[in-house]
Amino acid sequence: MLDTASPAAKAPATATTPADAPAASAAPRPPLWRREALALALFAFFAVAPAIAQVGAEGYLLSLVIRAMIFAIAALSLDLILGYGALVSFGHAAFVGIGCYAVGILMxxxxxxxxxxxxxxxxxxxxxxxxxxxxxxxxxxxxxxxxTLAFGQMVYFLTTSLAPYGGDDGLTLPSRSTVLGTDVLENDTVFYYLVLACLVGVYALLRAIVGSRFGRVLRGTKENAVRMQAIGYDPYRYQLAAYVIAGMIAGLAGFLLANQLEFVSPAFISWQRSGELIIMVVLGGMGTLTGAIVGAMSFLFLEEILARITQDWKLIFGPLLVLVALFARGGILGFFRRAK
Incomplete structure (x- = not known):
């Protein structure tokens, strides 16, 4: 008989199908500097902020920006498990508290x-x-x-019971940490750039993680954990690894916070603090990393501005958050991307 099979049917089984072939007509991926333009702009702002602060109240402005960068680190750590892993942790501030008390107790x-x-x-x-x-x-x-809320509150009540380390009243540190026996961090500008270096390092680390196979599995687990398990990945292991990484980064934020304030307190560990971190991530835009930095800055700057207007600033801030949730899906970054 004549072989009436079509040429496509005769093609070898290993031939590249259109789905497997690279999309020649697809638009080229923009260069790294364009994809990270907003993050680079934020880091550039932070780098020149000390020079800008000299025009006004330098100490106050530097302190505010340092605090924003520290909470941006904490928000970045939460964004890893919340934005990319859909793990809503109401005890994340416990890791910040661990970092604070590690410094305080050792001091x-x-x-x-x-x-x-x-x-x-x-x-x-x-x-x-x-x-x-x-x-x-x-x-x-x-x-x-x-x-997670229960574990967070467990750490909170543990620190309130540490009478030798201040208990409810907290613990005042005699100085900032020393570097090879020197008190170089007592200089606010030096400490400022240390915090900025930590922020840039954490951002780069998390960007590498979410862009790796680990990050793709974590995002896949967020979308459909059963499917990821079916193709041979263990969601539990990946989520636990992400949780540990996030906890360590939040601990770093606590370490820096204790050094900035030269004071540690159980108030840093309360569930309200964990809620504020969630608000920062949601406000900026979950699952974007840059959004965590924008959210932390927006939260703290709005808090500072509104607190100057009224002591009941949360009565104003609350409705603003509702408006963001209703009309800015994807947070501040999502709103501006849709507005383009």
């Missing part, structure tokens, strides 16, 4: 070296994140929210 025992304090901070945050994450990630949805 109280005459261990001011920055490298020792940072190592203790990261190890303690990682251990707490691993233990609590291993338990919390066995649950889903509202149960995950409640169990």
């Amino acid at each position: 109280a025992h005459a261990v001011p070296d920055i490298f020792v304090q940072l190592l203790v901070t990261l190890v303690a945050s990682a251990l707490f994140a691993f233990v609590t994450g291993a338990i919390s990630l066995r649950t889903k949805g509202v149960y995950f929210i409640m169990i």
Whole structure:
């Protein structure tokens, strides 16, 4: 018989199909500097902010921007698990508190070296994140929210009971951390650029993570965990790894916060602080990283401006958040992208 099969049917099984072939007609990916234009602009602003601050109240402005950068680091850490992993943690401030108290307790025992304090901070945050994450990630949805809240409040009440370290009143630090025995961080400008370097480093690290296979699996788990498991990935392991990374970065934010304020308090660990971090991520735009920085800046600057108008500034801030939720889906970044 004549072979009547079509040429397509005769093609080898290993031939490249149109779906597998590179899309020749697809638009080329924009260069890195264009994709990261907003982040680069923000970092450039932070870099020149000390020079701008000299025009006005330098100490006040530097303190405000340092605080914004520290909370941007904390918000970035939460965005990794919330924006990319859909894990709503109401106990994230506990990691910030661990970083704060690691500095405070070591200072109280005459261990001011920055490298020792940072190592203790990261190890303690990682251990707490691993233990609590291993338990919390066995649950889903509202149960995950409640169990992270419970762990956060557990740390909060633990710190209130630490009478040797101030208890409810908190603990005042004698100085900032030392670097190789020197008090170079007492200079606000030096400390400012240390915080900026940490922010840039954390952003670069998280950008690399979310762009890697790990990040793609994490996003896939957010969309459909069952499907990711079916194709051979264990969502639990990836989520736990992300939770530990986020906890360590939040601990770093706490380490910097304690050094800026030279004071640690259980108030840093309350569930309200965790709620504020969630608001920062949602306000800027979840799952964007840059949005976490924008959200932290917007939250703190609005708080500062509104607090000068009235002591009941939250009565104004609350409706603004409602408007963002209703009309700016995707947060501030999402609003401006749609407006283009």
